[in-house]
Amino acid sequence: MTEARESRPLLGAAEIRALAGELGIRPTKTLGQNFVIDGNTIRRIVAAARLDPAETVLEVGPGLGSLTLGLLDAAARVVAVEIDPVLAGRLPATVARWRPDAVGRFDLVLSDALKVAELPREPTAIVANLPYNVAVPVVLHLLEHFPSLRHGLVMVQDEVADRLAAKPGSKVYGVPSVKAAWYGTMRKAGVIGMNVFWPAPKIHSGLVGFTRTDAPATSASRAEVFGVIDAAFSQRRKTLRAALSGWAGSGAEAERMLRAAGVDPQARGEVLAITEFARIAEQKRAATGSAEAGAVR
Template identity: 60%
Template sequence: MADLLGPSDIRSLAESLGAAPTKKWGQNFVVDSGTVRRIVRIAGVEAGDAVVEVGPGLGSLTLALLEAGAHVTAVEIDPLLAKALGDTVAERAPDEASRLTVIHEDAMRVTGLDAPPKALVANLPYNVSVPVILHFLETFPSLERVLVMVQAEVADRLAAGPGSRTYGIPSAKAAWYCDVRAAGDVKRNVFWPVPRVDSRLVLMERREIPETSASREEVFAVIDAAFAQRRKGLRGALSELAGSSSASEAALESVGIAPLTRGEQLDIHDFTRIAEALNATA
C-alpha cells in the first residue's frame, strides 16, 4: 500500500515546497485518502493500465493510481509541483516510483505520450475542465474511460440529455465520443482550500463516434451555432453557418427537423444529420 497523503501531510508538503494553491491554475488539493481511492475504484483502474492524470498537484490521486498498479503519466502546468512530484512518490511509494512519468506542460498542448493512455483520471481545475476533456478524447483515441472530478454544475452539463435545462454544448460534444453519466458527489471538506462550489464525479465511457459523412469539425460547428442563442430556433441560429435563413431552413427540412426546433431538443445524431445536410446544400 502506498503512503497516501492526508490533511496534515498536504499542508506540510506544501509548506516545505513553499507552495500554495493558486486561483491562476484552479488548484484545490484533495486531502482525503478515501476519496482518491474511491476515484480509482470508480474509474476501474487495474494493474498495468496506462493512465494519464491532469493536474496532479501535490500527488494525492497520483499515489492512489500507482497503488492500484497503474502506469501514470502526470501532466502538471505548475513548474514547482511538476518538479516535486517525483520526489514525493519516491518517498511515499518507492516501489511504485518507476511507473510514474511527469510532464511539465499545459494539458491543452499535450499531443503525444510515451504510452497510449487507456484512461484519463483527474481532479480537474474547474476553469478548464471541459476543454481538457474534449482535447484528450480527440487527441488520444486509445482512451476507453474518463473519470474526472469537476464542479457539480459542469458535471451536470456534461451528463445532461436533450430536453434538460442543463443540456448544451458540453453535453452534445461529449456525446460525440462517449456515454456520460454522473458517478457521485464529493464533499467540499476533502479539498484544501475548501472550494465555494460543490464537486461531482463524471464517468465517460468511449463508444464509436456517430456514423456520418460530416467531419467532427463540421458537426461541432453546428452544435456551437445551435446553442449560441438558446432561445432562437435553428432556422435563425444556423443561418450564418448555412449562408442564409432559407438555406438553413432547407437543410433542416431535408432531414425532417422543423425549422423552429431549438438545439436543446436535439441529440448528437440530429446534429450530424444537419451537418450532412448543410454540406449537401453548400
C-alpha cells in the first residue's frame, strides 16, 4: 500500500471509548473483549502479518473496528467475523466513516468463529486479536475449515503464544503445539503490553505468526492423529506406553504399536514431532484394518 494509506488515522483511546459509550456497552469477560486503543500497536500488528496488498484477510472478533481499519489499509479485502450483534451492527458505519473508500472491500459475518464454516470470500490470511478463552480452538477450527488460509498472525495470551510456537522438547510443548504443526509452521512474532488495551488485561499478549505447509504424508486421517495426540498428553508425566494403553487397548499393544512406529515406548509425548504421532496413528489404523479383515473371514 502507499505511504499515504499507511499513515491514515486509526482509532485511539478516545474514539474507542466514544464508540462504546454511543452503543452503551462495556467490554465483557465472557466474550473475552479487550479492545486495542493504540494506533501504533495496530500498525505493528499489520506490519508483522506481512500481508500482500492483493489479499483477502479474515479478522475474527473485530470488536469496535480498530484493527479492521488497519487491515483495510494493507489488504484488498477484509472479511470480519463478529459474535456480538451490537458490535457487528456498528462496524459498517465505522468503516464508512473512517474508510469510506473501503466500504466495498469489507464483508461482515455475524457468527461464532467456532461454528463458521462458510464465508462470502475465500480468505488467504488471518489477522486477529483473539479472545483468550477460545484462542486455540478458534485457530484450529479456522485452519481446518478454510484451507485457503496460507498464513497469518494472531494475538493471544502470551502463554498461549509460547505453546502454539513451541517445538518438541520444550517445557510448554503440548496439544496446541502439535495440532498446530499439522497445519503449518508457527512462530512467536512478539509481545504486546497490557496498556494498549481497554480494559487492560492482567497479562501480556503474544503475537503468533504462521505459514501453512502440507500436512504430514500419512495414511491416517487428521482425526486419528489428533486422537493419538490427545491420549498422549492426557497424562503428561506418564510414558507413552502408559499414556496410550487405553487408546491402544492395553499397555502391551501400545508398546507394540510404538515400536512398530519407530518410537521409544518409554518416551513422553513432549518429545515427539507431528510426524511421529502420525506414524503411531498409522499403526492403530493398520491394526484395526487387520482385525476387521479377520472378522470378515
